[in-house]
Amino acid sequence: MNLRKFQLCLKRFFDIILSVFFFILFIPFWIIIPILIRIDSPGRIIYTQKRIGINSGFFTIYKYRTMKEGTPDIPTDEVDDPGKLITRLGSFLRRSSIDEIPQLINILKGEMAFIGPRPALYNQPLLISLRKEKGADILRPGITGLAQVMGRDDLPIPEKVSYDEQYVKNYSMLLDLKIMLLTVKAILSGRGNR
Numbered sequence: 001m002n003l004r005k006f007q008l009c010l011k012r013f014f015d016i017i018l019s020v021f022f023f024i025l026f027i028p029f030w031i032i033i034p035i036l037i038r039i040d041s042p043g044r045i046i047y048t049q050k051r052i053g054i055n056s057g058f059f060t061i062y063k064y065r066t067m068k069e070g071t072p073d074i075p076t077d078e079v080d081d082p083g084k085l086i087t088r089l090g091s092f093l094r095r096s097s098i099d100e101i102p103q104l105i106n107i108l109k110g111e112m113a114f115i116g117p118r119p120a121l122y123n124q125p126l127l128i129s130l131r132k133e134k135g136a137d138i139l140r141p142g143i144t145g146l147a148q149v150m151g152r153d154d155l156p157i158p159e160k161v162s163y164d165e166q167y168v169k170n171y172s173m174l175l176d177l178k179i180m181l182l183t184v185k186a187i188l189s190g191r192g193n194r
Contacts (some may be wrong), residue, residue, distance in 0.1 A: 004171070007171065007172060007173055008139075008171075010173060011113065011115075011173065011176065012110075012113070014114075015107050015113050015114055016107070016108065018114060019104045019107040019108050019114075020108070022101075022104055023104050023108075026101055026104075029098065029101055030101075033045075033064055033093070033098065033101070034064075036089050037064060037065060037087075037089060040087050040088055040089040040090075041068060041069070041087045041088075041089075041090075042069065043065060043068070043069035044065050044069070045064065045065060046062055046063070046064065046065065046102055047062075047063045047064065047065040047066070047067075048060050048061065048062055048063075049061050049063070049073065049121065050121070050122040051119035051120065051121060051122065051141070052119055052120040052121070052122060052124075052128050052131075052137070052141075053111055053112070053119055053140065053141050054111075054137065054138070054139065054140045054141070055137060055138065056128060056131075056132050056137045058122065059106070059111040059112075059119075061103060061106060061111075061112075061119060062102035062103055062105050062106060063099050063100060063102055063103065064093055064098065064099040064101065064102060065087075065090070065099075066086055066087060066089075066090030066091070066093050066094050066099050067082075067085045067086055067087065067090055068085055068086075068087060071085045073121075073123070074121075074123060075121055075123075075124055095187075096187065097187050100143050103143050107143075110140070111140070111141075112140055112141050112142060112143065113139070113140040113141070113142045113143075114142060114143055114144070114176075114180070115142045115143075115144060115145055115176045115179050115180065116139050116140050116141045116142030116145050116167070117131065117136050117137070117139065117141055117142065117145050117146075117147065117164035117167065117168070118141060118142065118144070118145050118147060118148055118160075119141035120141075124157075126157050127157050127160065127161065130157065130158065130161040131161055131164055134161055134162075134164070134165040134168075135165065135168060135169075136161060136164035136165045136167070136168050138168060139167075139168055139171070144179060144180070144183040144186075145163070145164065145167060145179065146163040146164065146166060146167040146175075146179055147159075147160040147161075147163035147164055147167075148179075148183065148186065149179055149182035149183055149185075149186050150163050152186065167179075
C-alpha cells in the first residue's frame with residue numbers, strides 16, 4: 001500500500017471515529033434544533049437534496065432546513081434575494097453551519113467526508129463537468145473543503161474547481177488539519193456564507 005492509499009484509509013477511519021464522536025456530542029442539537037425549526041416555520045425538519053458525490057455519482061444529502069418550504073431547488077448564488085427565502089432561524093443555522101450537522105449521517109454511510117470538495121447540486125452542470133475534467137471528483141465530497149475556506153459562495157465556479165483540484169492533487173492529513181482550522185475561522189467570521 002502506497003502512502004496516498006494509506007492516508008486515504010486513515011482519513012476514512014478518522015471520519016468514522018469523529019462522526020460517531022460528534023453524533024453523540026451533538027445530541028442536544030438533535031433534540032433542540034428540530035423543535036426550534038418547527039416553531040419557526042411550517043415544513044420539514046430535515047431537508048434532503050440530490051448531490052453529486054465521489055466519481056460524479058448521485059447521493060442524498062441531509063441538512064437542517066433553513067429555507068421556507070417551496071423554495072426553488074437551485075444554487076444559492078442563482079437566487080435573486082436569498083434573504084427573503086431563508087427562515088429567521090435558518091439565517092443563524094447557516095451562519096454557524098449548524099445546518100450541516102445531519103451530514104454526519106452521510107459520513108457514516110460513506111457518502112461524504114469531513115474534508116473534501118463540497119458536493120455539487122445535480123443542477124450545476126458546469127461545476128460537475130469541470131470537476132470531472134480536472135479529476136477533482138475522485139475523493140468523497142466534504143462538509144468543508146479548501147474552496148470553502150478560501151471564499152465559499154463568493155468564489156466563481158472555475159476558481160472553486162481550481163481549489164478542489166489543488167486539494168485532490170496535494171491531499172495529506174496535514175492539509176486536512178489545516179482546512180479544519182481554517183473552517184473554524186471561516187465559521188466564526190461568517191466569510192463567504194450566503
